[in-house]
Structure formats: structure tokens, C-alpha cells
Amino acid sequence: MTQAPDLAPPPTLEVRGGRKNFGAVHALRGVDLVARAGEVTALVGDNGAGKSTMIKCVAGIYAFDAGEVLFEGEQTHISAPADANALGIEVVYQDLALCDNLDIVHNMFLGRELKNGFRLDESAMETRAAEVLASLSVRTVRSIRQHVASLSGGQRQTVAIARAVLWNSKLVILDEPTAALGVAQTEQVLQLVRRLADAGLAVVLVSHNMNDVFEVADSINVLYLGQTAAQVRTKDTSRMEVIELITSGSAGMPPGTVAPRMSPDAPDRAATPVISDASTTTNGSTSA
Numbered sequence: 001m002t003q004a005p006d007l008a009p010p011p012t013l014e015v016r017g018g019r020k021n022f023g024a025v026h027a028l029r030g031v032d033l034v035a036r037a038g039e040v041t042a043l044v045g046d047n048g049a050g051k052s053t054m055i056k057c058v059a060g061i062y063a064f065d066a067g068e069v070l071f072e073g074e075q076t077h078i079s080a081p082a083d084a085n086a087l088g089i090e091v092v093y094q095d096l097a098l099c100d101n102l103d104i105v106h107n108m109f110l111g112r113e114l115k116n117g118f119r120l121d122e123s124a125m126e127t128r129a130a131e132v133l134a135s136l137s138v139r140t141v142r143s144i145r146q147h148v149a150s151l152s153g154g155q156r157q158t159v160a161i162a163r164a165v166l167w168n169s170k171l172v173i174l175d176e177p178t179a180a181l182g183v184a185q186t187e188q189v190l191q192l193v194r195r196l197a198d199a200g201l202a203v204v205l206v207s208h209n210m211n212d213v214f215e216v217a218d219s220i221n222v223l224y225l226g227q228t229a230a231q232v233r234t235k236d237t238s239r240m241e242v243i244e245l246i247t248s249g250s251a252g253m254p255p256g257t258v259a260p261r262m263s264p265d266a267p268d269r270a271a272t273p274v275i276s277d278a279s280t281t282t283n284g285s286t287s288a
């Protein structure tokens with residue numbers, strides 16, 4: 001081992017033992033996530049596994065009922081979207097929430113418009129929007145004054161992602177960004193996702209698509225029935241193993257992994273598998 005774990009920066013985001021109930025529904029029963037700067041962390045799991053709920057807890061739409069959230073190594077409480085935004089967390093939701101009747105520039109600055117006195121500073125917004133799109137090597141958009149209604153699905157996704165990176169974000173979470181896209185557009189969006197990470201952001205990618213996950217993710221976090229089954233390095237795993245984790249919550253774990261005790265009706269969170277790779281550890285302690 002040449003790596004000095006003590007010198008490694010803390011993850012941008014770490015969730016330990018996160019829980020969330022909706023009345024009698026235990027949506028999250030112990031979730032752990034590590035998202036590092038410069039990496040794409042995929043969040044996968046079957047329908048109803050808890051992916052969207054987890055993201056909404058990180059984004060401040062819900063608050064975790066129990067568990068810890070660390071941002072850049074500091075313990076933090078996120079209980080409103082403003083808390084998440086202040087930390088530099090941006091979420092691109094699947095429905096995108098773009099305004100069709102506005103152009104790209106206005107969509108990127110929606111709700112956070114730049115002003116010059118009482119008037120909108122159109123030229124500053126246009127310059128900044130163009131800079132961000134250029135920095136992301138976005139070349140498929142003809143004019144940034146084009147109405148969003150006239151854009152393709154992939155271009156809309158691009159605008160939503162560019163909007164997320166405009167605000168000094170440190171962590172960008174993308175919920176199924178390629179779900180509605182064709183092959184070529186999917187490729188463009190995946191390249192953009194990769195560039196976000198290469199630019200130093202931590203990226204969390206929610207996806208059902210194993211091709212997407214294995215193409216861009218550095219690390220894969222699997223949720224199973226509201227619990228984290230494992231977080232594994234992409235290079236150390238296989239599609240077969242990830243699919244097994246998604247469908248049964250366990251798999252022939254890589255060496256150094258502690259197998260979880262997973263029972264759908266177990267009231268308490270089992271120890272999450274701990275991956276030996278120092279750059280992707282999940283916390284194995286059981287929270288109350």
C-alpha cells in the first residue's frame with residue numbers, strides 16, 4: 001500500500017446510518033453513502049429501494065430521522081433545501097423543472113437572477129451562462145437565447161446540469177439523467193457527467209442502467225429494501241455482482257468485505273459491508 005489514508009481529504013458527502021420513516025413505512029433503515037470529489041458515485045437499487053428518498057434527505061426536502069451526515073468531514077444537519085444549497089449541493093431531478101417559455105440563460109438563473117440595480121443584468125447572465133456551457137464543452141446548443149421548449153431531451157438535461165454547476169456546487173446529484181434519452185443523447189449526457197467529476201465535483205448518479213453505471217461510475221452504492229447493501233469500487237466488481245446485490249442484498253463480496261445481516265423485517269440496520277479499499281469505505285457501525 002503506497003496510499004497514506006490520513007492525508008486523503010474527507011469525502012465531500014458521507015451519510016452514516018441514515019433512516020427515514022413515513023408513518024409506518026420504513027423507507028430508509030440504515031443507509032451509508034460516501035461521495036468523493038472528482039468521482040462519480042452511482043446509487044443503484046430496485047424500484048422502491050429508497051434512492052429518491054435518500055436523495056431528498058440529502059437535498060433537504062426531507063430530513064433523516066436518524067443517522068449522521070458529514071459534509072467535507074464536518075458533521076452537518078440538512079433540514080431544508082436552503083441548507084443543502086448553502087453547502088454547495090445541487091440536485092437535478094428527473095422531471096428537470098425547466099420553464100419551457102424561457103430561454104436557456106433565464107432557465108439557468110431561474111430564481112437566482114443577477115441584477116443590476118432593479119433590472120436584470122442580462123449581459124452578465126448571458127456571459128456567465130456561456131462560460132459555464134463552454135467549460136462543460138457543451139457544443140450541441142445552437143443559441144443560449146433559444147427557448148427551452150425547442151430543445152431535445154438531452155439538451156434539456158444539459159441545461160439542467162449546467163444550471164446545477166453554476167452555483168459553486170461541490171456535490172451534484174443526478175436522478176436518472178438518461179432515463180428518457182436515446183443512444184446518442186445518453187452518450188453526451190454521460191460524457192458531461194464524467195466532465196463534472198473530472199472538474200473536481202463530487203457527482204452522485206442515480207441510475208437503473210448498468211451500462212451507464214459501468215461506463216462512468218468510479219464507485220457503486222447499492223440500496224436494498226432501504227438499507228445499503230454495499231458500496232464497491234467499479235473496478236473491483238462486475239455487473240453480475242451488482243445485479244446480485246440489487247436483487248438479493250448480498251453477493252460474493254470482494255475480499256475484505258464484511259457480509260451484511262439482511263432481513264427485510266429486521267428492525268435494526270445490519271452492519272453495512274465495509275470495503276477494504278481506503279478510498280471507498282462505508283461506515284460499519286450500527287446506529288441506534
Ligand SMILES: Nc1ncnc2c1ncn2[C@@H]1O[C@H](COP(=O)(O)OP(=O)(O)OP(=O)(O)O)[C@@H](O)[C@H]1O
Nearest residue numbers: 022025026027045046047048049050051052053054
Ligand atoms: N412520501 C412518502 N410517503 C410514504 N411512503 C413513501 C414516500 N416516499 C417514498 N415512500 C416509500 O418509501 C420506499 C422508497 O421509495 P423511493 O421512492 O425512495 O424508492 P426508489 O428507490 O427511488 O424507487 P424507484 O426506482 O422506483 O424510483 C417505497 O416503499 C415508497 O413507497
Ligand SMILES: [Mg+2]
Nearest residue numbers: 048051052053
Ligand atoms: Mg426514485
